[in-house]
Amino acid sequence: MLAGRCSSKVCFAGKCVTMTSPYFMQTRSVVTRSGNQTAGCRPAATVGSKLTNRRRTADPVSSVEVKVEVEEARIAEQKTPSDSSPKGGGYELQQQASVQPETVADAPRLSSHNRRRRQLKVEYDKDESVSLVKTEHWEPPDWKKQLGFIREMRSSHDAPVDHMGAEKCYDPEAPAHVRRFQVLVSLMLSSQTKDQVTAAAMQKLRAHGCTVENVLATDDETLGKLIYPVGFWRNKVKYLKLTSAMLQKEFAGDIPKCVEGLVRLPGVGPKMAHLAMDIAWDQVSGIGVDTHVHRISNRLGWLRKPTKNPEETRKALEEWLPRELWSEINWLLVGFGQQVCLPVSPLCSVCLNQHSCPSAHKNSPTKRPKVKSSLSPNSSFNTKTEPGQEAAIKDEGTKKESLLTAGSPSTQRRRLKNKVKH
Structure with a gap:
């Protein structure tokens, strides 16, 4: 009985027997049969110390297994990804990995098997951004005043489209x-x-x-x-x-x-x-845009950005022009383009929109009289000449005219340059 309670190693007649009871501390002390303690041995512990030592040196394997089972039960109940690893269990898991690898290796597999991902439901707003873009209304400045002036200039109804348009044919x-x-x-x-x-x-x-x-x-x-x-x-x-x-x-x-x-x-x-x-059908389906409407709309700045062809102009006009004006605008602008806003050299000086039109006086520059050469025989340029030089100047002009009438244009210019140098 004494040998069973003393230590893990007890010598009987010179032989040592290893004891595996957890009540004994892991020491190398040896006790003789007479009860005397040899080197490396210490007397047997009391019951209180045995219980205290039992708590301190309890087998870590059993505690880790209990810990893992508790955590798995808690994960199975909650089933949330955030609780997959127990808080504060890093030290126990490390001990478990060093003591029983198979038990610890099974824990992540069980936890990952029990976890289920929550599926997110994606919802979109009801086209609020699109509705905001559609409600944005752009219109050119002063277009109502410009349209009123065009109506006033077209009030006489004397343009070619008024008498020979498609509705008259x-x-x-x-x-x-x-x-x-x-x-x-x-x-x-x-x-x-x-x-x-x-x-x-x-x-x-x-x-x-x-x-x-x-x-x-x-x-x-x-x-x-x-x-x-x-x-x-x-x-x-x-x-x-x-x-x-x-x-x-x-x-x-x-x-x-x-x-x-x-x-x-x-x-x-x-x-x-x-x-x-x-x-033909008396139905307004869109704006009829020809070259006149295309040209005048770009000149007046009635488009958000310049267009390259009549079809682009039609789409740009229909974005902002009120629908009740779609039928009238073609007739107004075509006659206005035939009489005032001409394709070449428009009559901006007589247009009522010359102060509000961004293209006024840009496409119709003032014509300057051509300056005649002083060497021409019909020139009105007066030069002071002496009595004997007037006939010589006329003869020189006659010679240059004869040069211009003979040979190719490049030859004529070359001859004229050589003549002037000499």
């Missing part, structure tokens, strides 16, 4: 579908053509019979003579034939009642389609 006595076809034909012929030439061609076509059936029955040569000299008349003969055939086949001789159907016709563009909808 159809036969008012013809059936409705024939009138609509004649409006479309006049718009097709007006491309790159002055209104006077278009009106004359339409008058000849109406006398011949401007209907779908008559156009199809007329040969190309005769049709070309009827519409000559409109711009690109050969191409327009082909377009008239193809368009008439499509109208007879798909629309029973009438024209389409929508922009999409009109632009499908050969030789019909967006400008013609919108004007045809306004004149």
Whole structure:
């Protein structure tokens, strides 16, 4: 009994027996049979000290296993990624890894198996940014005052478009579908053509019979003579034939009642389609923008940024111009461009918008009289000459004129330079 309670090693008759009870401390002390303590041995501990030492030297493996089981149970209950590693358990896990690797290796696998990721639900706002962009309204400054001045300048109704436009070229006595076809034909012929030439061609076509059936029955040569000299008349003969055939086949001789159907016709563009909808069907589908409307809108600064073609101008104008003005704006600006705001050398001095137009007096510079050369025989430049030198100057001018009439231009300039040097 004494040997079982003394230490882990007890000698009996010169032999040492190793004891594995946890009640003994891990020491190398040896006790003889008589009870005397040899070197390295110490007397047996009391019951209180044994219990204290038991708490201090308890097997770390059992405590770590209990710790891991408790943590796994808590993780299984909570199932949140934030609690995957227990707080303050780093020291115990290190001991567990050094003592029992298999038990510690199983812990992360169990915890990762029990964890479930929460799926995030993504929600978007209801197009608040788009609505803010759409509500932003831009309009050019002073456009109402400029439009009022243009109306005042167009009040006389004496521009070519007022008497020879597309709304004046159809036969008012013809059936409705024939009138609509004649409006479309006049718009097709007006491309790159002055209104006077278009009106004359339409008058000849109406006398011949401007209907779908008559156009199809007329040969190309005769049709070309009827519409000559409109711009690109050969191409327009082909377009008239193809368009008439499509109208007879798909629309029973009438024209389409929508922009999409009109632009499908050969030789019909967006400008013609919108004007045809306004004149023939009395429906405003868009702004008819030709060269006059395109030019004047850019000159007046009615566009947020300059445009390169009429279609871009149409889209830019429709963004800010009130819809009730879409039908009137083409008629106003075309007549204004024919009389005042000309393509070349506009009459800015008589325009009422010359003080508010950003392009005023820029495209119409003041013409300066040409300065005549003093060597010319008809020159009005007076020089002081002596009585004997006047005839010599006239003879020299005559010689230079003869040089200009002979040889190529480069040879003439070379000869004239050599003559002046000498």
